[in-house]
Amino acid sequence: MTTDGTDLKLAETNHDIHELLRRRWSPRAFADREISGSTMSSLLEAARWAPSCFNEQPWSFVLAHRGDVVAFDRLLTCLAGVNQVWARRAAALMITVAKLAFDRNEKPNRHAFHDVGLAMENFSIQATAMGIAVHQMGGFDVARSKDVLGIPDGHEPVTAVAVGYPGDPETLDKKTRTSELAVRIRRPIAEFAFAGGWGRLL
Amino acid sequence: MTTDGTDLKLAETNHDIHELLRRRWSPRAFADREISGSTMSSLLEAARWAPSCFNEQPWSFVLAHRGDVVAFDRLLTCLAGVNQVWARRAAALMITVAKLAFDRNEKPNRHAFHDVGLAMENFSIQATAMGIAVHQMGGFDVARSKDVLGIPDGHEPVTAVAVGYPGDPETLDKKTRTSELAVRIRRPIAEFAFAGGWGRLL
Numbered sequence: 492m493t494t495d496g497t498d499l500k501l502a503e504t505n506h507d508i509h510e511l512l513r514r515r516w517s518p519r520a521f522a523d524r525e526i527s528g529s530t531m532s533s534l535l536e537a538a539r540w541a542p543s544c545f546n547e548q549p550w551s552f553v554l555a556h557r558g559d560v561v562a563f564d565r566l567l568t569c570l571a572g573v574n575q576v577w578a579r580r581a582a583a584l585m586i587t588v589a590k591l592a593f594d595r596n597e598k599p600n601r602h603a604f605h606d607v608g609l610a611m612e613n614f615s616i617q618a619t620a621m622g623i624a625v626h627q628m629g630g631f632d633v634a635r636s637k638d639v640l641g642i643p644d645g646h647e648p649v650t651a652v653a654v655g656y657p658g659d660p661e662t663l664d665k666k667t668r669t670s671e672l673a674v675r676i677r678r679p680i681a682e683f684a685f686a687g688g689w690g691r692l693l
Numbered sequence: 694m695t696t697d698g699t700d701l702k703l704a705e706t707n708h709d710i711h712e713l714l715r716r717r718w719s720p721r722a723f724a725d726r727e728i729s730g731s732t733m734s735s736l737l738e739a740a741r742w743a744p745s746c747f748n749e750q751p752w753s754f755v756l757a758h759r760g761d762v763v764a765f766d767r768l769l770t771c772l773a774g775v776n777q778v779w780a781r782r783a784a785a786l787m788i789t790v791a792k793l794a795f796d797r798n799e800k801p802n803r804h805a806f807h808d809v810g811l812a813m814e815n816f817s818i819q820a821t822a823m824g825i826a827v828h829q830m831g832g833f834d835v836a837r838s839k840d841v842l843g844i845p846d847g848h849e850p851v852t853a854v855a856v857g858y859p860g861d862p863e864t865l866d867k868k869t870r871t872s873e874l875a876v877r878i879r880r881p882i883a884e885f886a887f888a889g890g891w892g893r894l895l
Contacts, residue, residue, distance in 0.1 A: 506731070506738040509822040511713070512815055517744050528895075529708070535886045536708035539879045541814065542719050544831035544852075546878070551885045554895075562889030602831055604803075605851055608810020612743060613714055616818060620711040629746040629804055641891040649807055650746075676748070680737045683753045687764030689843040693730075693756075 500675050515619045517626040519577040519671050520663050521655035525558060526582040530621060534654070537617030543606040547593055550610040553640045554585040554654075565639055570651055571630035577667050578628070582655035586636050587611055587627075588646050607649045618654065626653045702877050717821045719828040721779040721873050722865050723857035727760060728784040732823060736856070739819030745808040749795055752812040755842045756787040756856075767841050772853050773832035779869050780830070784857035788838050789813055789829075790848050809851045820856065828855045 500516040502508075535552065543549060555562035566584040567575055578584060587610075589603040600606075615625040631651035642648060660671045686693045702718040704710075737754065745751060757764035768786040769777055780786060789812075791805040802808075817827040833853035844850060862873045888895045 502742045504738050506734040508735055508739045508819055512739050512742060532708040533710055535882045536706050537710045537714045540704045540714060542829060548880050553887045555889045605806040605810040608807040609814045612811045612814030617710055627744060677741045678750050684737045685755045687757045
């Protein structure tokens with residue numbers, strides 16, 4: 492464990508996976524360091540090349556760097572209080588947005604949220620490759636974010652996101668630090684992957 | 694361009710992104726080569742370590758290797774005809790599944806599809822790292838897949854997936870080959886990423 496959070500939580504895998512995927516995790520401690528415009532462009536470029544149903548690319552992102560104080564604070568007020576405590580130190584905040592209907596025929600796109608997820612995982616892995624951490628949150632006020640960010644009808648906020656260089660867990664309050672240092676756990680593969688039919692062991 | 698499809702469609706990026714993200718794409722031509730059990734375990738392990746809302750990990754996967762003829766054919770019949778044409782040559786087929794309610798409180802999980810997307814992008818990037826291609830499809834019979842695979846209520850099929858080592862586009866029929874060789878396109882960042890509020894240029 493290093494003091495900047497790097498490799499603090501390297502996944503304890505049962506099967507080999509790529510180093511970038513082992514290293515990706517969602518910290519709460521961020522360093523006091525800005526993300527440059529060109530670095531953010533690379534994160535967004537990674538999201539851009541995700542696959543999507545009919546290549547509709549139903550994702551959008553509204554973001555604010557911490558240096559843009561008015562916009563950053565506006566975004567911060569959309570987060571649940573428990574997330575505001577630590578996310579205020581992130582280098583940037585973001586709301587991810589899904590377009591709910593297809594451009595091609597205006598019918599509902601049942602994969603809109605899913606495809607935002609594909610794009611955001613690309614974003615997160617690119618961030619990991621650049622030494623940056625991404626923490627997505629379900630805990631935010633969807634209606635408020637739609638309102639204060641001017642997100643148009645037909646588009647739905649999906650997650651709030653904190654982005655920044657990882658920081659020292661010692662900077663966190665005690666409760667948040669406990670979460671930060673907790674062992675990472677996941678269900679075993681046998682619980683979620685099946686051979687040929689539901690519940691059949693691989 | 695090599696004859697096995699490798700690097701056939703390397704993304705033409707405007708900003709630097711990691712090589713794995715540039716190389717990931719969704720081909721239709723697959724080589725006649727099996728995926729080993731241990732390799733498939735690595736792909737599923739990568740999916741396993743994706744983030745999710747409340748760490749609920751709402752993803753499941755029902756898969757069939759091509760060598761498991763009965764299960765593979767059963768899965769193949771769930772695909773749209775236009776996808777069956779090429780996906781029958783994949784080394785494995787899969788249906789991804791979302792659990793619609795939280796385990797913790799049985800309330801609807803609005804991020805269920807999104808989080809399956811996060812897991813599937815991890816799966817796809819791990820595949821890319823191992824020289825394997827993943828092609829997700831929206832074009833499949835959701836109700837039929839739920840029925841023939843025994844997917845329980847409260848769970849919803851999300852996408853169908855073809856997985857395999859990339860093959861020679863010359864093995865495809867003319868129409869499918871045209872899709873395979875088409876230039877990859879994406880919306881520019883300026884169309885989907887905004888500063889502080891919807892529509893404001895970064």
